Amino acid sequence: MSLAAFLRTRYAPAFASRAAIEAHHARGFRRFRRAVMPRSPFYRPLSAVPLEALPRMTKARLMENFSEINTCGIDRERAFEVALAAERSRDFSPTIGEVSVGLSTGTSGQRGLFLATVRERRLWAAILAGRFWPGLARRQRVAFFMRADNRLYRTLANPMLRFEFFDMLAPVEDHLPRLAALRPTVLIAPARMLGLLAGAQAASALDLAPARVISVAETLSPQDRAAASAAFECRVDEVYQATEGVLAFTCPAGRLHLNERWLRIERDVVDPDTGAFCPVVHDFTRESLPILNYRLDDVLLPDPRPCPCGCASARLARIEGREDDMLWWPGEGGRRLVSAEAIRSILAALSEPVRDWRVIDHGDRLEVRLDGVDAAGAARAGAQLEPEIAALGRRLSCTPPPLDVQSGLPPEGGAKRRRIVVRRQGNLDAFAHPSPSSGRTLQKSGGGIGT
Structure with missing residues (x-):
């Protein structure tokens, strides 16, 4: 464990202003351009390019260029061999040299690789231990x-x-x-x-x-x-x-903040009304597999209020979920984002004894699956949900799809639980969510949050 990183995470004063965060990031990226990017065949010719002008990365593009992006000379197919062998045997100790290799599927099911050197493993441990010990x-x-x-x-x-x-x-x-x-x-x-x-x-x-x-x-x-x-x-x-790193954690006051001491996170805003955004990550600590201008498909909801902890790092109200699983309902002014929290609140108020639930948007209907109730209970819950969902649509000036309430949960399709899933078909796919960056602006992580 890195003692310096542990002490900095645990005892260093919180950032008091956005200016302090910007200065910290500038120092970090000056070192990163000088010491790390020249070691990556992919980024070597781009070491003088502004961050926002670097190639936009996604998991698919990172994996496609994995062998050229990483600074350890590790071939992608060799890394997959090691990671898949570990998955099959459940023995996760093998490394390539001193570099550990991990396999990630996330909630999308798309396979991804991550690397961690000895230094990076120690830094990760120091950050989490410093914050939560x-x-x-x-x-x-x-x-x-x-x-x-x-x-x-x-x-x-x-x-x-x-x-x-x-x-x-x-x-x-x-x-x-x-x-x-x-x-x-x-x-x-x-x-x-x-x-x-x-x-x-x-x-x-x-x-x-x-x-x-x-x-x-x-x-x-x-x-x-x-x-x-x-x-x-x-x-x-x-x-x-x-897979791309520790993006946020709760502060001593229990609020969720972006991890701006170790990352720069910009915002690709997907809903201007709420400020909901997909994070675009620039990591100035990850050396084995540089993460630069990397857009995640998670949707985060900012909280504009100052935090009682005094830290100016951007504060989050919550993590909504995957962008592909956001509910977008048609309205007079165009698509309206329906927050997962709004759906959760309605389901939490049901009089039926629901243990768990899933909401599946098929485009032409909104399937609600309830665990802990029988068919009669599902029918009663449907009668209660119908006016509540309609009222939510009126508040958001949009039109909900017809409800289909059933008892029992569907089979889980992956290792991670997804309570809200979008399964639109055909030409409805284009309506399910906006295409990345279409008509949207990229904002720095601050955006007036927590100043």
Whole structure:
């Protein structure tokens, strides 16, 4: 672990202004242009090009040019071989030299690779430990639930920290004895797993007392947060981490901030009314696989209010979900973005005892699947939902599609839970969401947030 990065993350004063953040980024990228970009065959001839003029990167383009972009001389096919072998064997220890290789599918199902050198693994561990370490007086025990292990995660282990990986592909019941024996002081898991563990705790199948509970990898809904917080009797923090790095985490006041000490994040605004945007990432710390002008398909909702913690780093109200899974309903003035939070709030107010739900937009109908109710309960819920959805449409000046309410959840299509899914067909695809960057402007991460 990098002691300097740990101390900086834990004790350095928060950025007091946007000007301070801009100056910090300028210094970071001067070094990056000088020391890192010349080592990448792809970026070597572009080391003097302004950030915004660099080729726009997506996961597909990054993977297409992986062999030329990375600075470690690692061939893409060799990296895929190592990563896929680890997935099949569930042994995630092999590396290429000293570089760890990981495989990511995200929520889109598109395979991606990430690399992490020894230095990058130590930096990642220092940032997360500096932010979330419960206390310095005793040895900590971390239970980490994830689809795949990696040396990146193992870097957290040190004489003051015991780290245990729990494979999410195994049934949750199989983990309970080892989890009880570990008695973790830090519990890290996707929101779906936190919900299952909270249920086990409420049913007395577990008796954990973690000092920290951290949600990762999936959107954390208010309901998931409340259930985990009540079960484990502590605040639930959130880390928004993608293959492209740690993009945001909660501050000491419990609010979600972009990680602007280590990244520059600009905004491709997808909904001017709310300011909802897809992040465009420039990472001035990642050296093995440079991440520059990289647009993610996650939609984030900014919070313009100053944070009680005093940090000027951009604040987020929430992470809405994937851009492809945003609900866009037709209105007089054009498409209107319907927030996932609005849908969640309506479903949370149902009188039926719903355990979980999914909303699937087929274009010609809005399918709502409810777990915990039978067919009669689904019919009653539909009668309650119909006027609520219509009222939401009136508030947003748009027209919702017809409702189709059913009992039971559909089969999960991937490793990550997606409560809202868009499955429009044919010419409806063009209407489901705007095309990237069409008629939109790119904004810096600040945009007046938290100044």
